[in-house]
């Protein structure tokens with residue numbers, strides 16, 4: 381049995397780099413975490429470099445991501461490791477731009493600084509978000525994405541390691557299409573509706589991130605449930621449908637669910653319900669606390685999603701004659717209900733994180 385060292389103490393998302401003496405946890409190669417990693421490529425959802433490092437060392441984690449919350453937490457933490465990244469970002473921007481332009485450059489630079497460190501810890505993709513305030517602006521999103529990629533490449537990390545994260549708006553889809561033409565891979569995030577997944581694939585996005593947990597939240601808030609058999613959980617149903625549609629219509633786009641809730645109620649052992657119900661999905665993003673729960677269980681894990689069977693069972697025809705247009709996208713989003721609600725809410729939350737960081741960086745420039 382292989383035994384890996386894991387930190388059990390680091391489940392929080394708040395960056396606290398440089399802490400020594402993590403508690404150790406054994407992860408066996410028969411654990412649910414190992415079983416899942418054998419069928420689904422796993423990514424960790426944490427902005428804490430120590431946490432990313434420890435889970436990467438287990439060999440079960442391939443990718444990692446930053447997001448506005450993690451970047452903002454890093455920027456505001458005051459921890460020496462992150463403070464050095466902020467100082468570098470501010471100094472970098474100060475000599476290259478001024479005013480608002482310098483602030484936005486410093487924010488992108490900080491995200492890249494964090495991403496560069498993460499790229500040394502995992503062997504797969506590292507996602508970096510384009511300023512979420514630009515989610516409805518194709519031209520500006522393109523410019524920022526290209527600039528982020530240029531900074532990575534200048535630091536020696538090729539574009540093949542990076543995913544540019546864009547919100548799943550119509551403009552995000554058009555931005556993705558152009559970036560993919562330029563050889564820049566995109567992660568379309570905040571996917572809550574089937575039509576978003578269809579359009580992202582038609583426009584060639586490398587990867588999408590649907591959020592089963594938040595889809596479940598939306599349905600529960602409207603009186604559904606309150607508990608579901610995991611296979612009938614609306615978030616699980618959405619992700620399974622997307623997976624099957626992609627396999628049936630030979631879309632290479634990776635379906636990578638993230639955001640998890642218990643389907644069957646609040647008992648702690650139900651926290652991984654949606655993960656277990658989507659085992660076999662191309663990829664998944666999992667936060668440290670749930671990775672730990674999977675690591676602690678030796679129960680057998682059944683593969684649920686399998687490409688051939690899913691393709692054969694999918695009854696949904698290709699939508700929109702090859703390419704869904706803007707009118708069809710918007711009308712199907714409106715009809716979905718959950719899609720536009722949760723997309724707006726997700727953007728709003730990331731905007732708040734971004735604004736906090738913006739204010740902190742601005743204060744640095746004014747010193």
Ligand SMILES: *[C@@H]1O[C@H](CO)[C@@H](O)[C@H](O)[C@H]1NC(C)=O
Pocket residue numbers: 423424425443444445447505506507543545567568569570587588589636638665
């Ligand atoms: C893509 O973005 C989502 C949402 O932020 C994230 O959870 C996921 O880990 C990202 N994927 C990769 C491979 O970085």
